[in-house]
Amino acid sequence: MKPLSSAPSWRAQAVACFVLGLLSGANAQTVKPDAPQAHEPARALPTPAAAPEAPTPAFDVLEFVVEGNTVLSDEAIEKAVTPFLGERKTFANVEAARIALEKAYQDAGFLTVFVDLPEQEVSQGVVTLNVQEGRVERLAVTGSRYYSQGYIRSRVPELAEGKVPNFNVVQAQLAEVNRTDDRRVQPVLRPGRTPNSAEVELKVTDQAPVHASLELNNNHAQFSKPWRLTASARYDNLFQRDHSMQLIAITNPQNPSQSKALGLSYIVPEPGGDGWQATALWSDSQIEAFSSVSILGRGATFSLKRQWGLPSAGALSHVMTFGADYKNMKESVLVGSDKVATPIRYMPLTLGYNGSWVQEDAAVLSWTNNVVFGVGSLFKHDVDCGFGPQDQFSCKRQGADGGFAYYRVDLRQSQPVGRWNLGLRLGGQVATQAVIGVEQYALGGSDNIRGYLSSEVAGDHGVMGSVQINTPNLSPSAGKADAVDSFWRRLDELTAYAFVDAGQIRVFNPSADQAGRQSLASIGVGVKLKVYKDWTLNSDLAHALRAATTTRANDNRVHVRLSADF
Structure with a gap:
C-alpha cells in the first residue's frame, strides 16, 4: 500500500503567519515569489489518450494515535477523530480527521498548534497523527514608563516562556491589564x-496614573447655602501593583x-474582577434650622468591602x-441654651x-442591587434621650430597634433611538x-427627582422613575476634524x-x-456641554408638579453642575 503522508512545512508557516497577523493588528507584508518569466507559447503536441484512473486504495482505520499533544x-481528541473510524476508509477520510483535530485545537484557543499526517504504512488499522505545538520562546515588554514591566508580564501568564498559549485566555488576561485608561498593552507576535x-x-x-x-x-x-465644592485626587498604581488611593x-x-x-x-484589585476596598469618611456640619435652633452633626464611617468577579458571558x-460599614454619628440639637444629643453607633x-x-443594538442596561442588614442585637446601647435612658435606635426614630433589613435597587437603561438616545431609570427600597434617617430612601435633588431640594423627602419604602430623551451631539465640530x-x-x-x-x-x-x-414629580429640560475634553457643564431647568416639604407645586428650580477632570 502507498504510504500516507502530508507536507507539514508550508502549513506550519501559514498558520504561524495567520496567528501573528491576527494578534499583532499590524499590516502584514507578504513577500511574493518572483513571477515566472514569459515564454513564447510552445507548439501543441498531440494529446495521448487518457489512461484509466487507478482505483482509490481503501483500508480500515480502527484507531488514531495522536502524538505530541500536551x-x-x-x-x-476522541470527539474530533472518532467520526472518521471504520472499514474501507480512504486518504480523504484520514485528511478530514486531521483537519477536524486541527480545528478542535483552534476552537479551544490554541492557534499556534497544527496537526500533521506523517508518512506511514497503515498497519492493523492504526493511523498516527502528529501534533506540533507552537510555544512561546521569548516574552518582552517594551514602552512602559510608569508601570513595572515585571508586573505586566505577571498579569499575562498565558504568554510565559515555554507555554503553548491559549489565546482565549490571553484575550481575557489582556482585557484585565487594559482595564485602566492609563495603560494599553498590545501583543505583537x-x-x-x-x-x-x-x-x-x-x-x-501608558500615562501617569495620577488624576x-x-x-x-x-x-x-x-x-443650607446652595453651593457645594468637591475636590478629589487619585493615584492608581501604588507599589506598582495597580492599587488605587x-x-x-x-x-x-x-x-x-x-x-x-x-x-x-483604598482599592486592591485582583485578577478576574476580584478585589478589596476600604473607605473612611468624616463629616462635620452645623445648620441653623431656625433663628434659635441649630443642628450639629459630626460622624465617621469606616467601610470594608470584598468583591468577587462573576464569569462574564x-x-x-x-x-x-459583601461588606461592613461601621458608623459612628453624633447629632446634637441646640434650642437656645439647651442641648439634646442623639449619638448612635452601629455596623450594618x-x-x-x-x-x-451591552446589548446588540448598543443599548446598555446597568443595575445595582443591595440587601442591607442592621444586626442591631450586636449594638444594643442606651443613650440619654433627653427624658431618660433609651435604646439608641428608638431615640433616633420611634419604632426602630436596629434589627432592620432593606433591599435597594437601581436600574438604568441607555437605549439608542436612531441618532437620539432614550434614558430610563427605575429605583426603589423596601424595608422590614x-x-x-441615614438608612431611609431619599427623594429630591439633581441625582433623582429634579426640581426639588436634595433629599427633600425620605421614607422607609420608596420608588422613583425617570424618562429622559437626549438629542444627538449638536456640536458643529462633532465628527469634523477641521x-x-x-x-x-x-x-x-x-x-x-x-x-x-x-x-x-x-x-x-x-x-x-x-x-x-x-409623592414628587417634575418635568424639565436640560443641556450638557463638554469643552477641552475635560470640562463639563450640566444645567437642568425643572418644574415641580407636586408640593413637598419646602418646594411648592409649580415652583421652578435650576440645577447646575460644573466639573473638570485633570
Missing part, C-alpha cells in the same frame, strides 16, 4: 528562532462651617460584593450584586421596619434633553405631624 483533553516557536512583544502605551477633579454644584439641602474633600464655599466632609478610599459583566452588613449588559472657528473645535459635546421624574416614599408608623406617604 494541551487538549483526551475527550476533545513574531516567528521564533527555533521551529514551532514564537516571540511575543507586549507593547505598552484629579473639581466639581461645583448647587445640589443642597434645606437650611483616592482622597475626596467636600465643603460649602459660601459657609464652610455648614458642611464639610473628608473621604479616603459576552457583553455581560457582573460582580458580587451589605450584600450586593451589580453589573452591566422603621429605619433611622471646524472653522477655534471655539467650535474645542466644543466636544453639546447635547439637549427633556425629562420626566417621579417618585413616592412611605413611612412606617408616621408621627402626628408627619405624612405617611409623599
Whole structure:
C-alpha cells in the first residue's frame, strides 16, 4: 500500500503567519515569489489518450494515535477523530480527521498548534497523527514608563516562556491589564528562532496614573447655602501593583462651617474582577434650622468591602460584593441654651450584586442591587434621650430597634433611538421596619427627582422613575476634524434633553405631624456641554408638579453642575 503522508512545512508557516497577523493588528507584508518569466507559447503536441484512473486504495482505520499533544483533553481528541473510524476508509477520510483535530485545537484557543499526517504504512488499522505545538520562546515588554514591566508580564501568564498559549485566555488576561485608561498593552507576535516557536512583544502605551477633579454644584439641602465644592485626587498604581488611593474633600464655599466632609478610599484589585476596598469618611456640619435652633452633626464611617468577579458571558459583566460599614454619628440639637444629643453607633452588613449588559443594538442596561442588614442585637446601647435612658435606635426614630433589613435597587437603561438616545431609570427600597434617617430612601435633588431640594423627602419604602430623551451631539465640530472657528473645535459635546421624574416614599408608623406617604414629580429640560475634553457643564431647568416639604407645586428650580477632570 502507498504510504500516507502530508507536507507539514508550508502549513506550519501559514498558520504561524495567520496567528501573528491576527494578534499583532499590524499590516502584514507578504513577500511574493518572483513571477515566472514569459515564454513564447510552445507548439501543441498531440494529446495521448487518457489512461484509466487507478482505483482509490481503501483500508480500515480502527484507531488514531495522536502524538505530541500536551494541551487538549483526551475527550476533545476522541470527539474530533472518532467520526472518521471504520472499514474501507480512504486518504480523504484520514485528511478530514486531521483537519477536524486541527480545528478542535483552534476552537479551544490554541492557534499556534497544527496537526500533521506523517508518512506511514497503515498497519492493523492504526493511523498516527502528529501534533506540533507552537510555544512561546521569548516574552518582552517594551514602552512602559510608569508601570513595572515585571508586573505586566505577571498579569499575562498565558504568554510565559515555554507555554503553548491559549489565546482565549490571553484575550481575557489582556482585557484585565487594559482595564485602566492609563495603560494599553498590545501583543505583537513574531516567528521564533527555533521551529514551532514564537516571540511575543507586549507593547505598552501608558500615562501617569495620577488624576484629579473639581466639581461645583448647587445640589443642597434645606437650611443650607446652595453651593457645594468637591475636590478629589487619585493615584492608581501604588507599589506598582495597580492599587488605587483616592482622597475626596467636600465643603460649602459660601459657609464652610455648614458642611464639610473628608473621604479616603483604598482599592486592591485582583485578577478576574476580584478585589478589596476600604473607605473612611468624616463629616462635620452645623445648620441653623431656625433663628434659635441649630443642628450639629459630626460622624465617621469606616467601610470594608470584598468583591468577587462573576464569569462574564459576552457583553455581560457582573460582580458580587459583601461588606461592613461601621458608623459612628453624633447629632446634637441646640434650642437656645439647651442641648439634646442623639449619638448612635452601629455596623450594618451589605450584600450586593451589580453589573452591566451591552446589548446588540448598543443599548446598555446597568443595575445595582443591595440587601442591607442592621444586626442591631450586636449594638444594643442606651443613650440619654433627653427624658431618660433609651435604646439608641428608638431615640433616633420611634419604632426602630436596629434589627432592620432593606433591599435597594437601581436600574438604568441607555437605549439608542436612531441618532437620539432614550434614558430610563427605575429605583426603589423596601424595608422590614422603621429605619433611622441615614438608612431611609431619599427623594429630591439633581441625582433623582429634579426640581426639588436634595433629599427633600425620605421614607422607609420608596420608588422613583425617570424618562429622559437626549438629542444627538449638536456640536458643529462633532465628527469634523477641521471646524472653522477655534471655539467650535474645542466644543466636544453639546447635547439637549427633556425629562420626566417621579417618585413616592412611605413611612412606617408616621408621627402626628408627619405624612405617611409623599409623592414628587417634575418635568424639565436640560443641556450638557463638554469643552477641552475635560470640562463639563450640566444645567437642568425643572418644574415641580407636586408640593413637598419646602418646594411648592409649580415652583421652578435650576440645577447646575460644573466639573473638570485633570
